[in-house]
Amino acid sequence: MDRLEAMSIFVAAAETGSFSSASRKLRTPLPTVSRKVAELEAHLNARLLVRSTRKLTLTDAGVAYLAACKQILEQVGEAESAAAGEYSTPRGELVVTAPVVFGRLHVLPVINEFLAAFPEIAVRLVLADRNLHLLDEHIDVALRIGNLPDSSMVATQVGTVSRVICASPHFLAEHGEPVTPADLARLACVNFDSLPSGPVWNFAATAAPQQAVSIRPRLSVNTAEAAIDAAIAGVGVTNVLSYQVARAVDEGKLKLLLRDYEPEPVPVSVMHAGQGRLPLKTRSFIDFALPRLRAALAGQNDKPRVKATARSKQKHATSSR
Template sequence: MDRLEAMAMLVTVTEAGSLSAAARALQVPLATLSRKITDLEARLGARLLIRTTRKLTLTDAGVTYLASARRILEQVEEAERTAAGEFTVPKGELVITAPLMLGRLHVLPVVAEFLAAFPEIHVRLVLADRNVNLVDDHVDMAVRIGRLPDSAMVATAVGSMRLVSCASPALLAALGEPLEPADLLRFPCVTVDVLQTSSTWRFRHPESGAAVDVHLQPRLAVTTTEAAVDAAGLSVGVARLMHYQVVDALQRGKLKTILQAYEPEPSPVSLVHASRGQMPLKMRRFLDFAAPRLRDAIAGVASFG
């Protein structure tokens, strides 16, 4: 039997949570996958999985073997990259992830320049407003907004981003400009979360630094930041978004920032990758290429509004 293939299948089964889901992900018949796992257990003389109709559970032997299998597969992958020249020549596929709107506005132009400069590198750009797991999803590098709790990740700072509250000039003319967060209780608001019927916006007191929470009832809840910007521009209500998401509307005079003195601490923006020993040249080249350009782009956002 192909032990590496069986190891990879076991890893996929545990990540997918079931044999049927793993079979779909691997595009192999369920019977084939089940037989491979059974053959692996027979070779080892140990049961790795406890299978029930509801879920799969690793045995103690399975937990230990899975950890070893992951390390072996990572070492094989690194050896293959070395043999293919990824550590001596910048080439191959580079998988990058970024928040949807930030990626479209600021990361994509950098990627386009990078591709022109490095013709032997191909990029898959995953834009999503969720934190993709870099290791499990085989992502090389991520652009992240916010503090990074995972110490296994290596972060290169490229700037910081404000969380701003904004409203249309027409709405402010009609209701007056709020002087403190509690004044928002007399304003309609727009939120980007249809799953909640209420929203809490946290501000920071400019003198004490204490948190100031305001509990609001959204007049309109939408599913995208672009829709929230458009709705705020149409005077539906006050919106609270990352600065880069509204800077175009601010520049065109469709929106105006409010309560700037009460804004929370800006969130760091970082280029992040997993710590895995020697970095392939394609990643090193992208990091060196993208970091200064993203710093300039983020600084440009910060300079307005």
């Protein structure tokens, strides 16, 4: 029995909660997953998992063994990286994750330049509008949008983005331009379903507390791109992030509204796990990406932006786009 392979399969099964999920994650046949875990339990002469029709549950022995497996597999990974030269020469596969639109607009161009400069590194870019767990998903670097609670994650802020209100000039000529957030109640709106507040848009002003306005969705969509396209087509006013709409505004297809009532900008951060010595491929990408992302975000907001900070201990963002 290959114990390292069995440990890896056991960890995947424990973390995903089922053999079928572990099978999909590892791209390993389901019977193999079940057999390897059974062999491991027989080798240890201990039950690690309690199997039910709904999910797997760790036994007390399984909880302790899971922690030990994670530590052993991490040490083996670091030893292999060192032997392969990842700590002396930038090489190997680098996994980067980012929100879908931000990744396509700002991260992918940086990666394209990076690949040209570092021919021995291959990059896998995972675009997802949810926060992937860096350790569980084997992610080297993550781009996060939002405030980051403290944790063992290491994050470096590269800029900020704002939530903005916009509409097409044609729509505004026909229906009038809102002067205050309350004016949105009389206008057709395009709502982005991923907003935590739903059909309630939040605003702030220098001399007033935060305002919440219930809008009248003429159209609800589940992606920012669809909301922007609908707004350009004159369906209504929409609420998106500044970087998502920057090109349409520059081209005159959309006009920014209610600038004095925009909420405070939110930070954009580059994150990594920060555990142990950082492989050179990861350090090289971070050093390469930081100045380019800062430059890309520098023109995103007209309002004063939060100064980018040095490295700080932070956690996954509670919101991503």
